[in-house]
Amino acid sequence: MNAGGVWFLGRRYLGRNRAKTALLVAAFSLVWLLPAGIALVVGKVEEQLRARAAGTPLLLGQAGSPLELVFNGLYFTKPAIATLPYGGTEAIAADGLATVIPLYARYAAADHRIVGTTLDYFDFRGLEIREGRGLIDLGECVVGSGVAAQNGIVPGDSVISTPETLFDLAGVYPLKMKVVGVLAPSGTPDDAAIFVDVKTAWIIEGLGHGHEEADKLGEEARLAALSGSDDGAVRLNASVVQYNEVTEENTDDFHFHGEIADYPVTAAIVIPVDAKAQALLKGRYGKAGGPQLISPGTEMDELFATVFSVQDFVLRLLGAIGVATLAIGALVFLLSNRLRRDEFRHLRHLGADPGTVRALVLFEGAFVVVTSLMMAGAGLAILRIVAPILVRQWLA
Template sequence: MRAVLLLALKSAWARRLTLGIALVAIALASALLLAVERVRSDARASFTQSVSGVDLVVGARSGAVQLMLYAVFHSGSATNNMRWESFEALATHPAVDWAVPLSLGDGHRGFPVLGTSAAYFDRLRYGDRQALTFSAGKPFAEVFEAVLGSEVAAQLGYRPGDHITLSHGMAELGPEHADKPFTVVGILAPTGTPVDRTVHVDLAAITAIHLDWAGGAPLPGLAIPAEQVRKFDLQPQEITAMLIGLKSRGDVFRLQRHINGYRGEPLLAVMPGVALDELWQTLATVEQTLFALSALVVAVGLAGLTATLLAGLNERRRELAILRALGAGPREIFMMLTVEGLLVTALGVFLGAALLAAGIVTLGPLLREYGVHLALRPPAANEWGLVVSILTTGLLASLVPGWRAWQISLADGLTPRN
């Protein structure tokens, strides 16, 4: 039996060009299907990982998803600000365990700058409730100190002790706060969340660099040197949003209702996990359509394989007759053909997975800017499921030429009819 399979392999190798084309089609189709699935699940995972320890995200009233995307993922359009008094009032609410202010709007060479409090580093949790850790240095303690996310440091080659200047707005060429440089004091370990791409500074620093600014530009004739800023009240009037962790999970709905009905100003409290799920719900149709399309592409690829094998069969009638004369039964002939198709499918899926890995290596960094971390990892259970279904479909597609070869070998016997 092994020798017969070996013979099938040799025969397939002899037709490697035509089979190769079918193989490439299957590989591309499999890569597409696996990529759709990988991006879907990893996007979900990396988004969910980013909000694992936060019970509520609070900001000015806008869209729930908009607020969450901007506050946690620093992407999408900016929301209105909320008042500092509201932050203080909510931070001292009896149900609240911890509260961290977020102030966004500035950037450093394309990376967002987040003004926050040092509590951020203690309180924020990512992934499976893991705390942030420093790969170098320590949290900021002074106004003009900055803590970098791992990717910021890696991409721009910064180390503790380096000086950086922030720019106003996210544009790479926005006006610079050049007069007030920051010292890098800490670099965070990689988290696979937007933290990696963020420059963290003290909330007071955001106020400080804008002391002599108005309306997005420096005030003419007014320049406050960095050494002088401490003389000013650096408490902000407004912040972008706040993150809240609760003492007891059970209070989340009550506090959410409280904040949504807050008297001081119109606020919105979002349960980030809920908002994400709702986002996935609305995206489900898009995902399913993409998935269905790529499944269809796989089906087309496998149909191509069937067509290739069937078309080749006519030219192989003599080969089949020779094998018959040598003692091969219709069963063996059937098996040779089916194995050939299955083999091409399996190689195609394998190649597709390799293509996906190559794609992740080359294109993965691009997706990171949007908070989606594609990890190079062995296929997960759902992807194995896809692999198995591609192989099963490939087997079904190979049964057709196998069955046809069976018929031919029975009809032709030892002398092929042409």
């Protein structure tokens, strides 16, 4: 066999039929890449989800879907669960059985979830401040690295909460929050969140608010503001200016109505002091219809059992499609070689040895298979680098 001649003729044939070759290489590359790529991406998703779940011992939430609770409590997805009274979380802490970190992740600013919590959360997740400082006062926020990067936010800027509905005039007003710090990247959903004190989250909810004090108003304004005092209490009408930003000047004018213990949280991270405390707590919250205390790791196991069965099905399906694609590819080669019979005869007439002709027959197939394997390998290598980033963005 003349390797140089085979290489030359094979290369020229493929070059002259580049559209067909490119299509075959693309189809074969997908056959190799898709199953491996899906397995890789699912593996990365699992890795990311499990890592965060494994780092959270217990999660307390209202009765409902445990998965919804996990996704809102750990990954800050839009809440589709009922809220829990804040007092319920305080009760656990009061028993001394666990440390409790409340989470109120109902509102958002643009596409980023606003997470109301306490400073314990930052210690628990090992989050570090890259720029600026941590939360100190009401109305302040600390943004995740992804939020800062995406929106060009630096300490000193402001973030405004997004109203749940534009037409609910009596509902939640947007709150302008001062950015005091930016978190270091963590590769978790925390990068895409905006953290505020839980009380600030309640202000966004409208449970706490700030407005001009009646006794500080001018006489004329005061009269306009007074709408009735039959029971001796002063009620102010809508002409009183409500603050939509907490500043040094108006911070003392912010106050909460009702019992703080009744205020809502979407979830609470519960960190038992020991295994016994954990067992006690789990027993306490095992009643049907009441608040649920779940282990996120266990919920993830159940979720991935379902995901893997779906993945298994998808991979089998892709396998069948792959076999069909390979069969079509083989048919293309056979037809192509049939069309090239004259060419091979010409080459034999000219003096090409049988090995050279056989090698030419195999060249196209070998080229497509090897190139598609290389392309799939390159694609997989790129996916290996990009997948964790994409998965993090997706989970954020």
